[in-house]
Amino acid sequence: EWIDSEELLTHVIQEAQGLTQAIAQPPHEIRAMAAASFWVSGAKTELLSAMSNLLSNAVRYTPGGGRIEAGWRLRPDGGGEFFVTDTGPGIAAEHLPRLTERFYRVDRSRSRETGGTGLGLAIVKHVAQRHGGQVEVQSTPGQGSTFQVVLPASRVRERVTG
Ligand code: ATP
Numbered sequence: 003e004w005i006d007s008e009e010l011l012t013h014v015i016q017e018a019q020g021l022t023q024a025i026a027q028p029p030h031e032i033r034a035m036a037a038a039s040f041w042v043s044g045a046k047t048e049l050l051s052a053m054s055n056l057l058s059n060a061v062r063y064t065p066g067g068g069r070i071e072a073g074w075r076l077r078p079d080g081g082g083e084f085f086v087t088d089t090g091p092g093i094a095a096e097h098l099p100r101l102t103e104r105f106y107r108v109d110r111s112r113s114r115e116t117g118g119t120g121l122g123l124a125i126v127k128h129v130a131q132r133h134g135g136q137v138e139v140q141s142t143p144g145q146g147s148t149f150q151v152v153l154p155a156s157r158v159r160e161r162v163t164g
């Protein structure tokens with residue numbers, strides 16, 4: 003199934019707007035970055051679940067009023083990636099290799115308040131791998147994080163307009 007990347011983005015951005023309005027004070031400034039629009043080959047419900055897991059993490063772990071940006075962009079190798087950037091607390095380098103393990107949470111006492119189970123990123127990784135891709139993370143403690151679901155060129159088709 004070939005899916006419009008913009009349609010996926012619109013869906014998860016709306017969902018994240020609802021989440022931040024429900025749980026953050028003040029709400030986050032969430033922006034859809036429409037850097038590119040293309041077709042993605044995959045299972046729509048799985049891709050949506052991966053994307054919304056990344057966005058809900060950004061909303062849950064970034065203090066209210068923070069900035070969150072999300073979008074799809076093409077990669078130089080012809081692949082595509084969905085990215086989420088936040089201005090949250092960031093994650094220390096020592097934790098990065100284990101983040102996508104099931105039940106792994108960075109700060110157990112602090113994350114108890116935010117109430118997750120530690121499965122979200124394991125699901126994101128699973129979905130990425132089922133689509134021939136992977137999850138990438140860049141993070142700077144005190145500044146924020148960027149998570150990406152990277153898909154290979156075989157899963158991406160540029161939109162031809164005009
Ligand atoms: P669940 O997703 O199952 O509700 P969870 O959010 O704790 O629970 P993951 O989504 O797998 O589980 O995330 C694992 C851990 O990574 C989180 O507990 C949190 O410590 C850290 N983390 C994830 N995303 C971010 C982020 N954007 N900023 C800071 N820390 C993050």
Ligand code: MG
Pocket residue numbers: 055058059118121122123
């Ligand atoms: Mg999560």
